[in-house]
Each structure stands twice: as structure tokens, then as C-alpha cells.
Amino acid sequence: MLFNAFLQALREIRRNLMRSLLTATGIVIGIASVIAMVNIGKGASESITQSISQLGSNTLYIIPGQERGPGSQSVMVKAFKMKDVEVLKESITTLKAISPSESTTMTVLYKDKNHQCSIRGIDNGYFDVQNWALKAGRNFENSELRTGQNVCVLGQTVIKELFASDESPIGKKVRLENFSCDVVGVLEAKGANTFGMDQDDLVLVPIKMFQRRISGNDNLHLIMAAVKENIPLEEAKLQIQRLMRERRHIKTGEEDNFSVRSMTALLDTITQITSMLTVMLGAVAAISLVVGGIGIMNIMLVSVTERTREIGIRMAVGAMAQDILVQFLIEAVVLSGIGGIVGIIMGMAITVGVSVAMDITLVIDPSITMIALLFSMLIGIVFGIIPARKAANMNPIDALRYE
Amino acid sequence: MIRLEKVTKFYGRGEGETRVLKGIDLEIKSGEFVAIMGPSGSGKSTLLNILGALDVPSGGNYYFSDTDIRALTKEQLALFRRYILGFVFQGFNLLKKTSALENVEMPLIYLGMKAKARKQQAIEALTSVGLEDRIAYEPGQLSGGQQQRVAIARAMVTHPKVLIADEPTGNLDTKRGHEIMQLIKNFNAEGITVIMVTHEKDIAAYASRTIYLRDGMIEKESNHAV
Numbered sequence: 001m002l003f004n005a006f007l008q009a010l011r012e013i014r015r016n017l018m019r020s021l022l023t024a025t026g027i028v029i030g031i032a033s034v035i036a037m038v039n040i041g042k043g044a045s046e047s048i049t050q051s052i053s054q055l056g057s058n059t060l061y062i063i064p065g066q067e068r069g070p071g072s073q074s075v076m077v078k079a080f081k082m083k084d085v086e087v088l089k090e091s092i093t094t095l096k097a098i099s100p101s102e103s104t105t106m107t108v109l110y111k112d113k114n115h116q117c118s119i120r121g122i123d124n125g126y127f128d129v130q131n132w133a134l135k136a137g138r139n140f141e142n143s144e145l146r147t148g149q150n151v152c153v154l155g156q157t158v159i160k161e162l163f164a165s166d167e168s169p170i171g172k173k174v175r176l177e178n179f180s181c182d183v184v185g186v187l188e189a190k191g192a193n194t195f196g197m198d199q200d201d202l203v204l205v206p207i208k209m210f211q212r213r214i215s216g217n218d219n220l221h222l223i224m225a226a227v228k229e230n231i232p233l234e235e236a237k238l239q240i241q242r243l244m245r246e247r248r249h250i251k252t253g254e255e256d257n258f259s260v261r262s263m264t265a266l267l268d269t270i271t272q273i274t275s276m277l278t279v280m281l282g283a284v285a286a287i288s289l290v291v292g293g294i295g296i297m298n299i300m301l302v303s304v305t306e307r308t309r310e311i312g313i314r315m316a317v318g319a320m321a322q323d324i325l326v327q328f329l330i331e332a333v334v335l336s337g338i339g340g341i342v343g344i345i346m347g348m349a350i351t352v353g354v355s356v357a358m359d360i361t362l363v364i365d366p367s368i369t370m371i372a373l374l375f376s377m378l379i380g381i382v383f384g385i386i387p388a389r390k391a392a393n394m395n396p397i398d399a400l401r402y403e
Numbered sequence: 404m405i406r407l408e409k410v411t412k413f414y415g416r417g418e419g420e421t422r423v424l425k426g427i428d429l430e431i432k433s434g435e436f437v438a439i440m441g442p443s444g445s446g447k448s449t450l451l452n453i454l455g456a457l458d459v460p461s462g463g464n465y466y467f468s469d470t471d472i473r474a475l476t477k478e479q480l481a482l483f484r485r486y487i488l489g490f491v492f493q494g495f496n497l498l499k500k501t502s503a504l505e506n507v508e509m510p511l512i513y514l515g516m517k518a519k520a521r522k523q524q525a526i527e528a529l530t531s532v533g534l535e536d537r538i539a540y541e542p543g544q545l546s547g548g549q550q551q552r553v554a555i556a557r558a559m560v561t562h563p564k565v566l567i568a569d570e571p572t573g574n575l576d577t578k579r580g581h582e583i584m585q586l587i588k589n590f591n592a593e594g595i596t597v598i599m600v601t602h603e604k605d606i607a608a609y610a611s612r613t614i615y616l617r618d619g620m621i622e623k624e625s626n627h628a629v
Contacts, residue, residue: 004512015500313496316457317510317557318485320478397457400496 005327009334012303020335023299026292027339027379028346031372033285035347038368040354041278045271046361051193052267058096059129060237061261062088062223062244077257079219082207084247088223089125091243094236097128098225100207104214108158108203109175115161118202119176121210129226137170137185140206148208150181155200156189174203179213181205233262289375292339293383300332300387311391312399325392332384333377340376344369404596405431405454405565410463412449412619423449425619426463433564436588436597438607441616447600448569450616454598455488455567456480485513489558489595491587493570495550497542503529503553504538510561528560529553532586548579555586559595566590568599572606584609 013020065077082100089098102121107114124139126132134153144151154169163169169183190199211218227236237260244258304311311324348364355362412424423446431437439447452458453465456472459480465472467487475483484490497506507525516524529538532552542550551571558566568587572580580603588609591597599610607613608627615622 011501309496310498313498314509314513315481316455316484316490316496318481318513318561320481320513322478323513397452400457400492 002326002330005330006334008327009331012331013335013338016303019299020338023295024292024335024339024342026295027289027336027376028292028343030285030289030292031340031343031376032346032350033288034282034372034375035344035368036350036354037281037285038278039347039351039363039365040360041274041281042365043351043355043360043363044358045274045278046363047359048270048274049267050361052263052270058227058229058233059263060225060227060233060240062225062240062258063261064221064258066256066259078248079221080223080258081218081220084244085123085220085223087247088225088240088243092225092236092239094228094231094239096226096228097125098223099123099125099129100220101126101222101224102207102210102215102220103202106176106203106214108162109177110162110172113162115158117155117158117161119210119214120202120204121207121214122204123207126204126224129224131226132190133188135186135188136168137183139185144184145206145208148206148210148212150179150209150213151184151206152176152181153185153187153204154183155187155202155204157198157201158203159186176203176205176213181209233264237262286375289379293336293379296332296336296380297383297386299335300328300384301390303331304328304387304391307391308394308399308402311394312396312402315394315396316400321392324394325388328388328391329381329384332388333380336376336380336384337373340373343376344372347372404433404435404468405429405598406464406466407454408464408466410450410453410460410465412446412453412458413461423619424453424460427619427621429614429621431596431598433596434591434594435612436591436610437599438610438613439598439600439616440602440604440607440613441622442602445616446619447616451567451569451598451600454565455490456483485510486561487564489561489563489566491551491554491558491566491568491571493573495542495547495554495574497550497553497557499543500541502539502541503534503545503556506542506553507557507560510557514561525556525560528556531559532556546579547575548582551575551579551583552586555583555590559590563595565596565598568597570600570602572601572603580606 062080064079080100085098085100088095092098099122103118105116106119107116108119120126123145127134127139135156137153139153140151143149152174154174159169162174163172169186172183173180174183187200187204193199207220225236225240227233240260241256244260245256248257250256314324351364352362354360407427407429410424410427410429411422414421414423427450439450441447449458453460456475460473467483472480472483498509504522504525507528508521511521511524526535526538529535532555534549534552534556537545537549540549542553545553551574555571566587571587572583575583584606587597587599597610599606601607611626613625613627615624
């Protein structure tokens with residue numbers, strides 16, 4: 001009976017093909033929007049997560065002072081010294097790598113070309129913390145780090161701006177405004193980060209050299225540390241906090257005058273925001289599904305009126321009210337289901353298109369696809385029930401007399 | 404087999420009330436061929452609709468083999484029509500854009516038959532009305548006579564006990580009308596009770612008994628044989 005009703009539904013859709021297609025368009029648009037919005041949202045979220053992971057999801061940032069809301073960094077806090085880095089390196093066994101990081105913006109010159117970029121003072125731990133390999137050359141030698149020699153490692157953007165494509169920068173001298181340094185290494189390209197910032201637009205120099213030549217003091221405002229695999233970030237964070245409190249003579253009950261931050265917190269916030277946006281966009285798209293459902297109800301009501309005599313004939317040959325109800329309900333469900341399937345295909349196509357065009361991770365969530373299909377069929381039931389009941393409640397003799 | 408006792412049918416209420424049937428007493432035996440005649444508005448179609456369980460009487464009793472039809476629910480009436488009755492209408496009432504085979508198969512769907520058996524039985528029914536070469540034709544591709552044959556095949560495919568025919572030749576020319584009547588007569592000869600409304604005397608002559616209605620009452624009855 002159900003199978004026959006299904007075949008009958010297909011026959012009716014074929015009989016009024018254009019009308020059926022236009023009716024299903026509402027559901028197609030609704031489902032396609034939901035699928036595309038949710039998948040694109042998830043893809044964007046995934047891309048952000050990946051980018052942040054590249055920044056180092058196992059990375060801790062140790063900063064002097066405590067952040068107290070936007071723009072209210074506490075003042076007059078004691079900066080870190082290289083000794084802090086050394087003690088951390090020796091004492092915290094959960095750390096894989098550690099490096100100070102001081103940076104500023106300067107103009108780099110080579111021959112007749114100049115380029116403004118970020119200059120970062122680091123030690124060799126930086127390459128491990130950032131998981132950044134060298135494309136050519138080498139990292140800093142211990143003697144260079146210890147004495148703060150004028151050597152540097154260049155990012156790909158700086159090379160592109162200053163050097164000819166066939167020229168190797170290794171062994172060349174570049175000028176950092178008023179002093180020169182020897183290029184000893186070239187970094188692998190990293191590309192832009194999640195926030196669109198070019199990560200390759202930098203020059204790395206030994207921290208000692210940075211302090212002596214650029215900042216003019218031995219203060220450190222950032223220490224970066226990578227936590228070993230399988231070690232919970234919180235554990236390492238607590239160890240660092242304990243040690244730094246001791247080193248900075250903070251008494252029990254006193255607030256830290258430094259902070260240890262991780263990308264996970266940022267990741268959580270961003271994930272929360274993107275999830276919220278995804279839900280909101282999905283909800284907006286779902287409204288169009290309701291509009292599509294109303295379209296189906298409208299057409300089904302027209303169909304019931306048009307087929308009144310047919311309903312009478314069916315009742316005369318012995319169809320019960322529930323047979324008629326099921327038949328019209330299945331027609332509505334098949335119509336919305338077809339709309340749902342087309343919508344899913346269209347939604348996936350939009351997802352792929354947008355993902356490629358916007359260079360975000362392609363995510364096709366099978367659960368949302370199933371939910372969308374079931375939801376489209378549910379819409380058929382919800383909006384098909386009124387027309388189906390109207391048909392089922394007809395009086396056979398009135399239906400047969402209908403002109 | 405069929406017994407009507409003082410069956411009445413009213414439409415409307417109060418001053419606007421129309422009394423279509425005013426106390427019909429009628430008994431139809433199994434295998435009978437009964438024609439109902441009468442002028443327009445005499446209540447013959449209303450009586451046929453009540454006999455066909457498409458309409459319910461306002462008063463009186465309707466028994467079918469001692470079953471009180473008035474006591475049946477809407478769903479039971481549908482089952483009564485499904486298993487006991489077959490209908491032939493003046494306007495054929497075939498489903499448009501649906502083949503003759505599918506039209507004839509339709510009542511079998513409600514009997515819950517499997518597709519293969521259903522198709523077989525529908526082909527047999529169409530063969531019995533001489534349309535075995537027209538099974539794939541849609542009503543629009545068939546003549547009036549052929550359409551009524553399809554309608555008869557649809558009515559007979561479930562092997563009903565009673566065939567209810569409302570002016571079955573009303574839309575046909577004389578020759579086709581007599582061909583249709585011969586078919587109905589043949590089914591009657593096989594033991595099926597036929598109750599038919601007609602306004603044509605030569606069509607009513609196929610029946611073994613004719614009931615004349617006037618103003619909602621039986622005016623007279625006549626028995627005859629062809």
C-alpha cells in the first residue's frame with residue numbers, strides 16, 4: 001500500500017512536472033542554504049583551528065604583567081631576563097623547546113633595495129617552538145648567540161623583496177638600518193596566518209644582538225615555549241607559573257605579575273564564535289525551509305481540490321479515509337524529499353565552490369546532510385497533513401459530484 | 404439480500420428541508436437485475452447512492468444480508484464498497500492520464516494484492532470486456548464505449564456481489580449503449596446482482612424488474628424478462 005502510494009506520488013509529480021519542480025524549489029533553496037551555511041561555517045572554523053594549530057596549539061606564551069581587559073595591560077611590571085629563559089629551560093622538563101622573542105619593525109636594505117619588515121630577536125629554540133624549518137643555510141651557532149653576532153635568517157617575503165630570483169641570499173650582507181648582518185639561513189615559506197598576516201615577512205636575529213643593537217637593554221617581553229607531546233598544556237603552565245612566582249618573589253596570596261597564555265584559549269573563543277555564527281546562519285536558512293513547506297502545503301491544497309473527483313472515485317472503489325490520507329501525505333513527503341535531495345546536492349556544490357574560492361577547508365558534514373534530508377521530509381509531513389486530512393475527510397458522494 | 408425499510412433522505416432543515424426519499428420499502432434478491440426509472444428529481448440517483456453506501460439514509464433501515472448498513476462506521480462502509488460492490492457511472496469516472504490497466508488495477512490496490520497478481524487480474528478483467536489490446540491506452544485515447552468498458556472492468560475486477568450502475572449508457576450512442584448493456588447482462592447471468600438507474604425504457608428492458616420512482620416514493624414495479 002505504501003509502495004503503491006509512493007509510485008502514485010511519483011506519477012503525480014511527473015504529471016504536473018513544472019508545478020512540482022517550482023513547488024520543490026522552496027525546499028531546494030532552504031536545504032541548500034542550510035547545508036552550505038553549516039558546512040562553510042564548519043570549514044571556516046576548521047581553517048581557523050588549523051591556522052592556530054600551525055601557530056602552535058602546544059605553545060605557551062609567557063608575558064610580563066596581567067591582562068585586565070582590552071587595552072589595560074598593567075604598567076610598571078618587571079620584564080624577563082635571559083636568566084629566566086635559562087632557568088625555565090633547565091627546570092621545566094615538560095617543555096620541548098623555549099625561546100625569547102623580542103621584535104620590532106625596521107627597514108632592511110640590500111644593494112639598492114629596501115623593505116620594511118619585522119625584526120625578531122630569538123635563540124635557536126624558536127625554530128622548534130614555531131615548528132619552522134630552514135630552507136637553506138643554517139640556524140645560529142652557539143657562539144653567535146652567546147656573543148650576539150651580526151647574523152640573520154631571512155623569511156621568504158624579505159628575500160622576494162630584496163633579492164633577485166636567481167640570487168642566493170646565503171653569505172650576503174643585508175643592512176638593518178644602521179648596521180649590517182650576514183645572512184646565514186633562509187626560512188621555509190609559511191604563508192599568511194588566519195588573520196591574513198604574512199608570516200614570512202621577517203628577519204630573525206640572535207636575541208643578544210637584538211638587545212645590544214636594537215632595544216638597547218636586556219629586557220624580554222615574551223618567552224615562547226613548546227610543550228612536549230602528550231603533556232597536558234595545563235601541567236606545563238602550572239610548572240612555569242610556580243617557577244616564575246618563585247623567581248619574581250611573589251608571596252602566597254599575591255597575584256601573578258606575569259601571565260602564561262596558550263593558543264587553546266584563543267582557539268576556544270574563536271570556535272565558540274564560529275559555532276554561534278554557524279548556528280545563527282543555519283537558523284536563518286531554516287526559515288526559508290518553512291517558507292518552502294508553506295509552498296508545498298499550498299500546492300497540495302490545490303492538488304486536493306483539483307483531484308476531488310479522483311478522491312471520490314477512490315472512495316467509491318473502497319479506499320478508506322486513511323488510504324487517502326496516506327496517499328496525499330506521501331505525495332507531500334516525496335515532493336519535499338526530492339526537494340531535499342536536490343537541495344543537498346546543490347548545498348554541497350555551493351560548499352565546494354565557496355571553499356575553493358575562499359580557500360577554506362572543505363567540510364561536508366554527513367550528520368547535517370542526514371538531518372537536512374529528514375527535516376525536509378518532516379516538512380512534507382507537517383505541511384502535507386492539512387491537505388491530506390482535507391482529502392481524507394471528503395464525503396464520497398460530494399467528491400464524485402465535484403465538477 | 405438487500406432490504407430497505409421505510410428509507411428516507413432529507414436535505415437541509417426547517418423550512419428549507421427537501422425530502423428526496425419519502426419512505427422506500429424495497430427488497431432485492433441475490434442475482435436480480437433491477438432497473439430504477441423515474442423523472443428527474445424523483446430520487447432515483449439518491450436511492451442508488453444509498454444502496455451503493457456512498458450516502459446514508461436520514462431514516463429507515465438498510466440491510467444487506469442481515470447486516471444493518473446504517474450501523475456501519477465510515478471505515479466499515481468503505482470496506483463494504485471494497486469487497487461487496489462495484490460501481491459504473493454515467494461519466495465513466497476514470498482517472499485521467501492513467502492507463503486502462505492502471506485504472507482497473509486501482510481497486511485491487513485497496514484489496515492489498517501484490518503487483519503481479521494485480522496486473523494479471525486486471526488484464527483478465529479488461530479481456531472480459533474485449534479491451535485486451537487497449538490496456539496501455541489512457542482514457543483520452545479511448546472512445547466513450549471503450550471508456551465505459553474500462554469502467555465496467557474496474558467495477559468487476561474485484562468480483563463484487565452487486566454492481567451499481569448509474570445511467571451506464573447515458574453518454575453513449577444507442578449501438579454502444581446496447582453493447583455495454585449486453586456486457587452487464589452477461590455479468591448478471593454469472594450471478595452478480597445488478598442495480599441500475601436509467602431513464603431509457605429499452606435499457607431498463609435488460610433488467611428483470613423495473614422500479615418506478617416519483618417524488619421520492621416507489622410509484623410502481625414491473626417484472627419482465629428479455
